[in-house]
Amino acid sequence: MKKRSLLPLILLTMAACNKGEKGEWVETSACMTVAEDATSCPSSDEVQSSELWVSGWCADEIKSVEGQGTLLLADDEADTGFNDSNKCCYPVVARNTEPNCAIGRPFHEQGQIKVAAFNGPAPHDPLAKAWLEAARMEHASVAAFSRLTLDLMAVGAPLSLLAQVQAAALDEVEHARITFALASGLAGTELSPGPLSFSEALAPRTDMAAIAFDAVVEGCIGETIGAYLARRVAQDLPPGEQRDVLEALADDEERHAALSWGVVAWLLREGGEPVRAAVESALQQPTEVGGVMAILAGEDLAGLLEQGGREILDPAARALLAA
Numbered sequence: 001m002k003k004r005s006l007l008p009l010i011l012l013t014m015a016a017c018n019k020g021e022k023g024e025w026v027e028t029s030a031c032m033t034v035a036e037d038a039t040s041c042p043s044s045d046e047v048q049s050s051e052l053w054v055s056g057w058c059a060d061e062i063k064s065v066e067g068q069g070t071l072l073l074a075d076d077e078a079d080t081g082f083n084d085s086n087k088c089c090y091p092v093v094a095r096n097t098e099p100n101c102a103i104g105r106p107f108h109e110q111g112q113i114k115v116a117a118f119n120g121p122a123p124h125d126p127l128a129k130a131w132l133e134a135a136r137m138e139h140a141s142v143a144a145f146s147r148l149t150l151d152l153m154a155v156g157a158p159l160s161l162l163a164q165v166q167a168a169a170l171d172e173v174e175h176a177r178i179t180f181a182l183a184s185g186l187a188g189t190e191l192s193p194g195p196l197s198f199s200e201a202l203a204p205r206t207d208m209a210a211i212a213f214d215a216v217v218e219g220c221i222g223e224t225i226g227a228y229l230a231r232r233v234a235q236d237l238p239p240g241e242q243r244d245v246l247e248a249l250a251d252d253e254e255r256h257a258a259l260s261w262g263v264v265a266w267l268l269r270e271g272g273e274p275v276r277a278a279v280e281s282a283l284q285q286p287t288e289v290g291g292v293m294a295i296l297a298g299e300d301l302a303g304l305l306e307q308g309g310r311e312i313l314d315p316a317a318r319a320l321l322a323a
């Protein structure tokens with residue numbers, strides 16, 4: 001196993017250069033896969049909320065399932081979050097639970113974590129479902145880095161930063177590939193990314209403080225904690241595909257985490273007081289982790305988060321603000 005120390009890497013990169021709140025309860029619709037020959041939907045009281053998916057959300061909590069299910073065929077164009085299978089959709093009261101189920105950089109729009117639909121039947125197995133959520137987040141990380149490239153270009157960032165951010169976006173394509181493969185293996189069926197609907201115009205921003213805020217939340221916190229957890233959790237897993245995937249992710253996410261601190265260090269130097277205020281407020285955002293990392297870490301999760309905060313995030317934040 002590769003031995004690298006994350007904090008020195010962050011400090012070095014700096015020198016060189018989720019939102020944690022849960023969403024509101026809303027009335028929406030959630031769907032589940034049904035058999036190809038199904039002609040009707042089970043009534044809402046027969047449906048387990050854990051089998052239902054809300055389109056575009058990575059992690060959801062469903063309070064109630066109401067009314068009659070609507071049967072949609074595989075080729076129906078309704079945006080249900082997953083394609084290629086027949087599904088039953090129900091009106092639900094649900095919230096996007098937000099705890100970041102990325103093992104790295106999440107993609108935000110209007111303060112909400114956003115992922116693409118997926119192709120293939122929605123898996124029932126909890127571990128397959130959790131890895132599918134992680135895979136969709138990896139895929140969305142490509143968008144997060146692509147947007148960061150445009151934002152950085154809009155504020156005149158140096159070529160060395162652009163090169164690293166573009167390389168990181170390509171790493172995320174590979175992360176999406178290996179995590180979709182792992183999820184497909186666990187689900188026993190082919191799963192792949194579908195369309196990601198961007199609700200905001202992707203015009204680059206020129207507000208350095210806003211760019212810095214997102215870079216702290218998505219990168220300095222999201223990728224640093226993702227890298228730290230992936231490395232630590234992998235150490236305790238038995239040999240196998242899950243451990244191999246986590247180690248591959250940790251190798252890259254450590255580099256991405258360090259890059260994020262470097263990006264913010266550059267923004268701080270160029271943007272002055274407004275950027276500093278945004279960075280200080282972003283660093284106060286709580287660190288929340290859900291999904292597959294929470295499943296694999298189990299009871300150790302709270303301790304690992306505390307340790308990662310104390311050993312990596314806090315000293316890196318102090319060094320950033322002291323510069």
Ligand SMILES: [Fe+2]
Nearest residue numbers: 104105253256
């Ligand atoms: Fe990453």
Ligand SMILES: [Fe+2]
Nearest residue numbers: 104138172175
């Ligand atoms: Fe990643």
